Amino acid sequence: MMIEKMNPSFQRHWRSMRFQLPTPIQERSFEPLLAGEDIVGLSPTGTGKTLAYALPLLEKIKTSGELQLVVLTPSQELGVQVGRVLEEWASLRDVKVQTLIGGASVKRQIENLKLKPEVVVGTPGRMLELANQRKLKLHTVKTVVLDEADYLLQPEHM
Incomplete structure (x- = not known):
């Protein structure tokens, strides 16, 4: 799962924000972005798209x-x-x-x-x-x- 693969400081902040499980867009985009792949991410408003690209890209x-x-x-x-x-x-x-x-x-x-x-x-x-x-x-x-x-x-x- 995405959370276990995040930087430890990101994991702590995720928990402090009281986030539960990642949304589908966050879960599906994490690995490809971390691997440097190009993606097109489509998801409704309010599903965490910013964090979907921010977390893996900030890791790099x-x-x-x-x-x-x-x-x-x-x-x-x-x-x-x-x-x-x-x-x-x-x-x-x-x-x-x-x-x-x-x-x-x-x-x-x-x-x-x-x-x-x-x-x-x-x-x-x-x-x-x-x-x-x-x-x-x-x-x-x-x-x-x-x-x-x-x-x-x-x-x-x-």
Whole structure:
């Protein structure tokens, strides 16, 4: 089962949150993501999709100060929500997470990028803006998550 395969600090936090068994999306995606496989995960709202990809992918992150994981979200609100979840769990492994969304101070986001996060969560527009300014360096990224890919891949978001 997925819980026994998690990092011990993740196991303790899982129990402290009073989570019981993993949801089907969490259980089915854990091993493939841990093995580096590509997946498409479909599941209704409220079934724990963020943790379904966050836990196995955070297991693989090395605390090296190199950006390794990018999570794209279609909205600022979802970016903040996903960022909070990732920060909570990543902090258990001393992994740094930064959220990059429009509507927030770009100057502050650029300053925070100097802290060398291993994980970045945000909206495509802001990430593209910072990448074009050469403030967000993507050459070390190993994994990209398209959260709500059905929205992100619509023509108006391209």
